[in-house]
Amino acid sequence: MTKRIMQVAALWLMAGLAFAQANSIPSQPHLLVKGQASRTVMPDRFTVELLLQATDASPDKARQIVQTNAANVLALLSKHNAVPDSVSASSLSIEPDRAYENGKSVFKGTRVTRRLRGTFDVLGGLQAMLAALDTSPELQVTSLRSTYSQGGRLRAELKREAAQQSRRTADGLASAYGTRIIGLYTISDVAPDFAYGVRAGVWDTRESDDQPAPPAPPAAQPAIGGTVDVTGSRAASESLQAGAITYSENVYAIFLIAP
Structure with missing residues (x-):
């Protein structure tokens, strides 16, 4: 029993250290970047x-x-x-x-x-x-x-795309300021809470003007809405309306840099 308690305590300590690192700022020069990827699909x-x-x-x-x-x-x-x-x-x-x-x-x-x-x-x-x-x-x-039946697979793809975008952003910033990336400090899909004065939801992830614009959402098709109107005792299927589903994934990364 004592051994099990010690194991549980060790796990909690490791989790606490991981959380602390994810929300800590390294003492070395660094870049904090966000990668984001999204895609709009029709429900199936x-x-x-x-x-x-x-x-x-x-x-x-x-x-x-x-x-x-x-x-x-x-x-x-x-x-x-x-x-x-x-x-x-x-x-x-x-x-x-x-x-x-x-x-x-x-x-x-x-x-x-x-x-x-x-x-x-x-x-x-x-x-x-x-x-x-x-x-x-x-x-x-x-x-x-x-x-959308392939939602899990799509989220995994978007997470990879967001990670790749975060690396491209970091490379671009490092090059613009004459520095180079020497390592990855942390990466997470949960927004860090630093004293930067910036929080999730207000990060501007627009890339340069020469980047292609994201594809337009699919054309509207009949799909299901959240309510059903009832006339008398007959469910009115004509009231079913729909919109596309947008999936979005974010990745937050801290890269260590050096001159």
Whole structure:
């Protein structure tokens, strides 16, 4: 036990030293630079989440209502080609349903709830599923999200590009001032907190005028928004609008320099 405590303490000490170095200024001459890379893509995954609930004096009746709605929703997800591995359903949740009336807690019955989720790789499938869905107090669309399936790979690429940009910036500054880079002191994707008077969000990363301008965002295409308008009890898929998704990665580096 003592050995384990010492190991944990050593890990905390190492983490503290790393954090301290990341937020310390070297005594040697140095350059602090930021590299940034971003890319705009169109979403290719569209996720819908639904809440199924029912309240009744009979717990079994409330359960049957929820289970019937769940079966209908799962059938629609399958019919309109939701990605099979993305379809999931939570366990049934059962609890008393109470409301305050005239300052008193009144028992309304037993509330049974369940949540369902499914993802489409084609927006048309989601639109068709919503067009066939009747919403009600017992069956609600709670959220719609659009994502990019290769987001993890893209972030890794952007991080590499940001690191390369930070090196180019440092090389340009060193050359302009007649110095040379002799080593790397720290590099991090978390903005350092120095007494430079500059913080993340206000760094100007524009390169010289002879650099090509970044590509324009992709042309607008039908995609999913964050809300669904409901007319009567029919979910209106026509209200789905979309925008592109912009990924951005930053890298902060301190390079040691010498004449």
